[in-house]
Amino acid sequence: MALYVQKFGGTSVGTTERINAVADRVKRFRDEGHDIVVVVSAMSGETNRLVGLANEIMEQPVPREMDVLLSTGEQVTIALLSMALIKRGIDARSYTGAQACIRTDSAYTKARIQNIDEEAIRGDLQKGRVVVVAGFQGLDGEGSITTLGRGGSDTTAVALAAALKADECQIYTDVDGVYTTDPRVVDSARRLDKITFEEMIEMASLGSKILQIRSVEFAGKYRVPLRVLSSFTEGPGTLITLDDEEVMEQPLVSGIAFNRDEAKLTVAGVSDTPGIALRILKPVSDANIEVDMILQNVGADNRTDFTFTVHRNDYARAKQIIEQASRELDVRAITGDTKIAKVSIVGVGMRSHAGVATTMFECLSKEGINIQMISTSEIKISVVIDEKYLELAVRALHGTFGLDQVEVAQQVV
Amino acid sequence: MALYVQKFGGTSVGTTERINAVADRVKRFRDEGHDIVVVVSAMSGETNRLVGLANEIMEQPVPREMDVLLSTGEQVTIALLSMALIKRGIDARSYTGAQACIRTDSAYTKARIQNIDEEAIRGDLQKGRVVVVAGFQGLDGEGSITTLGRGGSDTTAVALAAALKADECQIYTDVDGVYTTDPRVVDSARRLDKITFEEMIEMASLGSKILQIRSVEFAGKYRVPLRVLSSFTEGPGTLITLDDEEVMEQPLVSGIAFNRDEAKLTVAGVSDTPGIALRILKPVSDANIEVDMILQNVGADNRTDFTFTVHRNDYARAKQIIEQASRELDVRAITGDTKIAKVSIVGVGMRSHAGVATTMFECLSKEGINIQMISTSEIKISVVIDEKYLELAVRALHGTFGLDQVEVAQQVV
Numbered sequence: 001m002a003l004y005v006q007k008f009g010g011t012s013v014g015t016t017e018r019i020n021a022v023a024d025r026v027k028r029f030r031d032e033g034h035d036i037v038v039v040v041s042a043m044s045g046e047t048n049r050l051v052g053l054a055n056e057i058m059e060q061p062v063p064r065e066m067d068v069l070l071s072t073g074e075q076v077t078i079a080l081l082s083m084a085l086i087k088r089g090i091d092a093r094s095y096t097g098a099q100a101c102i103r104t105d106s107a108y109t110k111a112r113i114q115n116i117d118e119e120a121i122r123g124d125l126q127k128g129r130v131v132v133v134a135g136f137q138g139l140d141g142e143g144s145i146t147t148l149g150r151g152g153s154d155t156t157a158v159a160l161a162a163a164l165k166a167d168e169c170q171i172y173t174d175v176d177g178v179y180t181t182d183p184r185v186v187d188s189a190r191r192l193d194k195i196t197f198e199e200m201i202e203m204a205s206l207g208s209k210i211l212q213i214r215s216v217e218f219a220g221k222y223r224v225p226l227r228v229l230s231s232f233t234e235g236p237g238t239l240i241t242l243d244d245e246e247v248m249e250q251p252l253v254s255g256i257a258f259n260r261d262e263a264k265l266t267v268a269g270v271s272d273t274p275g276i277a278l279r280i281l282k283p284v285s286d287a288n289i290e291v292d293m294i295l296q297n298v299g300a301d302n303r304t305d306f307t308f309t310v311h312r313n314d315y316a317r318a319k320q321i322i323e324q325a326s327r328e329l330d331v332r333a334i335t336g337d338t339k340i341a342k343v344s345i346v347g348v349g350m351r352s353h354a355g356v357a358t359t360m361f362e363c364l365s366k367e368g369i370n371i372q373m374i375s376t377s378e379i380k381i382s383v384v385i386d387e388k389y390l391e392l393a394v395r396a397l398h399g400t401f402g403l404d405q406v407e408v409a410q411q412v413v
Numbered sequence: 414m415a416l417y418v419q420k421f422g423g424t425s426v427g428t429t430e431r432i433n434a435v436a437d438r439v440k441r442f443r444d445e446g447h448d449i450v451v452v453v454s455a456m457s458g459e460t461n462r463l464v465g466l467a468n469e470i471m472e473q474p475v476p477r478e479m480d481v482l483l484s485t486g487e488q489v490t491i492a493l494l495s496m497a498l499i500k501r502g503i504d505a506r507s508y509t510g511a512q513a514c515i516r517t518d519s520a521y522t523k524a525r526i527q528n529i530d531e532e533a534i535r536g537d538l539q540k541g542r543v544v545v546v547a548g549f550q551g552l553d554g555e556g557s558i559t560t561l562g563r564g565g566s567d568t569t570a571v572a573l574a575a576a577l578k579a580d581e582c583q584i585y586t587d588v589d590g591v592y593t594t595d596p597r598v599v600d601s602a603r604r605l606d607k608i609t610f611e612e613m614i615e616m617a618s619l620g621s622k623i624l625q626i627r628s629v630e631f632a633g634k635y636r637v638p639l640r641v642l643s644s645f646t647e648g649p650g651t652l653i654t655l656d657d658e659e660v661m662e663q664p665l666v667s668g669i670a671f672n673r674d675e676a677k678l679t680v681a682g683v684s685d686t687p688g689i690a691l692r693i694l695k696p697v698s699d700a701n702i703e704v705d706m707i708l709q710n711v712g713a714d715n716r717t718d719f720t721f722t723v724h725r726n727d728y729a730r731a732k733q734i735i736e737q738a739s740r741e742l743d744v745r746a747i748t749g750d751t752k753i754a755k756v757s758i759v760g761v762g763m764r765s766h767a768g769v770a771t772t773m774f775e776c777l778s779k780e781g782i783n784i785q786m787i788s789t790s791e792i793k794i795s796v797v798i799d800e801k802y803l804e805l806a807v808r809a810l811h812g813t814f815g816l817d818q819v820e821v822a823q824q825v826v
Contacts, residue, residue, distance in 0.1 A: 016469035016470055019470065020470070050489070053489070054492070054493065056429035057429055057433070057493055058496050058497075062495065062496050062499050064506075064507075065491075065492040065499070065507055068488060068492040069489055069493065072485035072488045075481060075482070075484075075485045075488070076463065076466070078478075078481060079467070079479070079481040079482035080466060080470055080482065082478045082481075083467060083470045083474050083479075084470050086471075086475050087470065087471045093477075094477075094478055096558075099557075120556075143512055143533075
């Protein structure tokens with residue numbers, strides 16, 4: 001008899017038929033004697049419909065009212081799912097964010113949870129009820145409705161699991177777990193039984209968009225065991241855990257993440273003086289353009305090349321800004337490239353093993369792939385390469401680090 | 414500088430274009446310096462869409478969850494209207510039923526308002542804000558969302574007007590006021606400038622479905638001046654007032670209501686003994702069929718004819734029930750007729766003037782219209798006639814009581 005918080009996203013509750021399927025699944029857990037809190041998102045398409053209505057009124061909708069509007073999406077789902085559960089003979093009760101006492105700050109459309117008064121929910125659980133909570137929403141100190149931003153339902157689920165000290169927070173998605181890499185690119189990609197929070201964060205931020213990164217950080221901070229499973233198939237999914245004490249037994253690399261969303265800009269032949277990075281990047285960040293990798297090489301003749309990457313959608317704007325800013329600087333040239341890809345190897349095993357980078361670079365070199373940029377963190381090494389080599393690089397690295405071998409998979413667990 | 418509560422129904426806010434038009438109208442009042450509280454319904458079609466979703470899950474949706482579901486309809490409208498007002502430079506703020514502290518009992522889907530804590534709204538009005546409140550919904554003692562039933566937005570508006578001691582509660586609809594009778598039947602039907610609450614209640618319950626009858630009773634009880642106006646055209650509408658002290662100046666008849674929704678059933682030649690009405694009608698009311706008019710004549714030979722009317726949709730079921738019940742009674746025949754119409758003249762002037770009934774009967778007789786049933790109240794006389802004479806009867810009575818004369822109209826005011 002455990003307490004599970006189960007979160008179902010928009011696709012999983014996209015139709016009344018799917019809501020019925022979710023109710024069947026919750027009933028199976030309930031029949032086994034477990035206590036269940038369900039967190040749901042808006043039915044897929046609903047949020048976009050509401051955003052569309054708001055945009056018919058004004059281009060930049062007022063954030064406070066936008067949250068009043070958007071929060072109706074999950075409210076519809078909690079009512080429908082509660083009905084579906086009650087129809088199956090399960091005593092269920094819906095909670096809006098306000099009713100679940102999910103207190104947030106007042107940063108409308110991107111609020112952060114401050115605390116949860118879980119007393120009412122606990123009372124219903126003790127009465128044997130299944131509690132159905134609207135994800136993504138809360139109430140600020142003034143009693144105004146807030147939303148946590150897209151994907152915020154994951155955060156709601158994790159926060160509730162933390163407040164209720166749940167045995168597991170289960171995130172049901174349209175994939176059946178976290179993979180060593182994207183199975184669409186590498187046939188032999190395997191589902192991981194276990195992954196650490198740190199690795200998951202690196203994987204998520206690098207483009208394996210299964211979980212909202214904030215919810216993973218939250219789960220790590222409050223030590224909530226998190227499991228990613230499929231809504232549509234059976235299976236154990238992937239457990240995201242804290243136990244990287246067993247790091248010695250961990251493989252070097254747990255997974256390979258990649259993305260093609262970035263573009264790079266190089267300011268070549270700039271004078272190598274203090275403050276030069278700031279003078280180049282400040283106008284970019286002032287324009288609210290996010291910079292990912294930044295690279296500056298030791299130069300010759302007091303000259304250096306300065307390179308950074310931005311989201312591909314921001315490339316044109318960033319280039320224009322840099323061109324304007326560099327009129328006051330003495331630069332040789334400004335060049336850029338949108339046809340790049342970033343490939344990263346992630347694994348807590350790197351911490352205690354040297355030579356991982358060497359193995360990575362050797363592997364890419366053997367395939368004739370030129371590395372344009374490198375950046376590293378404690379448990380991750382990222383390289384930027386020509387976009388056309390992306391699949392080749394991912395497949396080669398996947399093999400080199402033994403990720404397609406089942407033996408390694410079991411070693412992970 | 415007055416305080417107005419303005420209610421806009423589903424048709425008036427049915428599209429974002431119409432919501433913009435409502436915002437324009439509210440702005441005009443605001444620009445004149447008035448304080449405004451707006452109450453809105455769900456966009457037309459939205460409630461039906463939500464009911465449809467619930468019915469896909471279960472035929473008889475759980476009432477508590479139904480209210481969670483339906484209340485999202487008005488929540489969408491308050492957000493969109495607040496945005497439209499803010500876009501016009503008006504400081505506006507939306508309130509759900511819960512946020513407006515509209516406390517109700519727990520009779521889900523048909524809750525009744527118990528009290529309103531208007532402090533927060535008053536605070537916003539003092540800050541110069543326009544307050545936009547979701548109609549039709551409230552919160553019960555347990556913090557669960559409730560709805561007041563279809564048309565409940567009118568009740569919300571009146572209750573808020575009472576709590577805030579508003580100068581007027583304005584109900585915007587798709588008609589420009591209350592008419593002496595249906596203009597589709599009588600060309601010369603006139604808009605009334607004023608009508609008393611009692612008259613309005615009789616008119617409403619008799620089929621002039623402009624206002625929800627509960628809201629009119631509520632307004633009468635709390636002495637809230639109520640005005641019915643059009644959302645789509647300009648004009649003073651009809652004011653519903655308490656001042657029937659000036660009854661001497663009132664015309665005999667203020668309006669003519671009618672409906673064709675009823676059917677009559679006659680149990681002929683039943684023994685005229687105590688308790689017979691009960692024995693005939695109890696099985697009907699046990700089947701939840703509402704009975705409107707009941708008529709029993711003095712009979713001969715200890716036999717009497719007993720006639721009553723029900724809604725036309727209930728006719729077949731009521732007839733079957735009566736046929737079964739009368740097996741144990743000694744009756745001559747059971748007959749029925751669905752081709753009937755009820756025509757009523759309404760007016761507080763009747764109270765102090767004799768002979769109104771005579772004038773009515775004389776008028777119908779002159780047109781060769783046979784009266785099948787008669788029922789009277791203090792300010793109303795209803796007759797049941799053959800359906801085919803309905804238009805003729807209404808037109809004749811409209812003329813006879815001088816309702817098409819402007820002079821009389823001014824006398825009303």
